[in-house]
Amino acid sequence: MKGQLTPYLSFDGNAKQALEFYKDVLGAEITGVQTFGEADYPTPPEAEDRIMHAKLTKGDISLMFSDTFPGQSVVVGNNISLTLEPESEEEIQHLYDALCKGGKPLMELEDTFWGAKYGRVQDSFGIIWELNYQKS
Template sequence: MKLKGQATPYLTFNGNAKEALNFYAQTFQAEIQRLQTFGEADYPTPPEAADRVMHARLSKGDFLIMVSDTFPGQDVQIGNHISLALTFESKEEIQSVYEKLQQEGTIQMELQDTFWGSTYAKLQDKFGTIWQLDCPKQ
């Protein structure tokens, strides 16, 4: 199996991701990249979610953190606000890992093709670790 890069921390916020990104960018002297709001996405979005961060990256050299907000009404609690993001090179690899991690776990988003051009899933394994699995379409 060939993964792209390392497991990347993914932080989830309750509507204040932009504030957190700016704070962390200043703290780590890092650059905010690829910031996209839910309202900018080609996806039905309620008006109260339009300005929330759907996805952003904060990087400096090898340092990388990914960030998003939840939809309004979704809880963010200590423990579920951090996940690990993995990027795969093939659908076979992501499918294999997905099938193993879901055993005795909880699926938060089924493995599926997405509107942003990836095969993606999000799940919590039987040990409580939350994983975001991504395989960009070639």
């Protein structure tokens, strides 16, 4: 796997404010922001300005941010997931299958419009994992 585990923080429409807040608190740099409206994804008008994905970095530390899609809710305490970046299709499949045992898939492992294979799983302990294998 590449890098370290990366915390992924979810918000209910205020990810931009949280991103700016943590940038100032940590003295970090915003290294990427994409809204739902900028993505090649069917998006209702009320979600166009919501953050689909943003990244904050300082040295070896990375945090990822996202707003929920309209109709989804954020539950404080369950609004943090962990992201792994496997280095092969075989590795992401193994992780996905292993984490699904006793847990549940939240998003099936599939190819995405951002050029990755991605899946989201809640394991048997309630931890949410985001698996992202970026293809060449």
